Amino acid sequence: MTKQITFEDFTKVDLRVGTIIEVSDFPEAHNPTYKLTIDFGKLGIKKSSAQITTLYSKEELLNRQIVAVVNFPEKQIATFMSECLVMGAISGNDVILLKPEQKVENGSTVS
Secondary structure, eight states, X not given: OOOOOOHHHHHTOOEEEEEEEEEEEOTTSSSSOEEEEEEOGGGOEEEEEEOOTTTOOHHHHTTOEEEEEXXXXXXXXXXXXXXXXXXXXXXXXXXXXXXXXXXOOTTOBOO
């Protein structure tokens, strides 16, 4: 386990559900990566990159709901500006995306 945080610390993290509406290759990244465009409903459209090419094809990702942190500052990754962090569980060297069990409205909070 890593360092403990308070419940107040946790409430600062804005986790939301969004739907991937566009997926493209990101050849400028150091490791195989996709560029993702994600619809968060009333929060708008945000972009992210994800090293998930070994388990997911672009076709599998399109229209898939995911969970992401939407209140981090933007981060430059190679030639791309990432606006959110898509959440996943690490299994070996792979990332398994987190998603709601049932379809929910884009922008729904995760608690």
